[in-house]
Amino acid sequence: MDMLEKSDGPIENLVQGTLWKNKIKPLFGDNIVLPLEGYFDDFEPCEAVGAHSGVFKLGAMYYTILSIPPEHRSSLDNNFSALIFHAQSTMALTKFFGLL
Numbered sequence: 508m509d510m511l512e513k514s515d516g517p518i519e520n521l522v523q524g525t526l527w528k529n530k531i532k533p534l535f536g537d538n539i540v541l542p543l544e545g546y547f548d549d550f551e552p553c554e555a556v557g558a559h560s561g562v563f564k565l566g567a568m569y570y571t572i573l574s575i576p577p578e579h580r581s582s583l584d585n586n587f588s589a590l591i592f593h594a595q596s597t598m599a600l601t602k603f604f605g606l607l
Contacts, residue, residue, distance in 0.1 A: 522573055542574060544572075546569055547566065549566050550565055572585065
């Protein structure tokens with residue numbers, strides 16, 4: 508984390524930006540913080556065609572750790588599944604985030 512925060516190169520993630528340095532990091536003091544980036548994707552494992560297309564569609568939420576080096580961040584070994592759900596069901600997202 509210290510290496511990322513002190514880097515003078517181009518900004519590659521949240522930890523290098525002023526939002527992290529001025530607003531987020533001071534909230535945690537000397538505690539260790541592990542910043543995560545979450546993302547969402549839909550996929551259909553059965554590749555259904557015709558009238559059943561979309562019936563088996565799943566949604567997945569993944570996360571990655573922002574403080575690992577960029578060359579390792581895109582590796583599948585460093586992307587983790589957080590939630591897999593039926594894509595037509597927003598109930599899973601409601602329970603996960605408490606937002607919808």
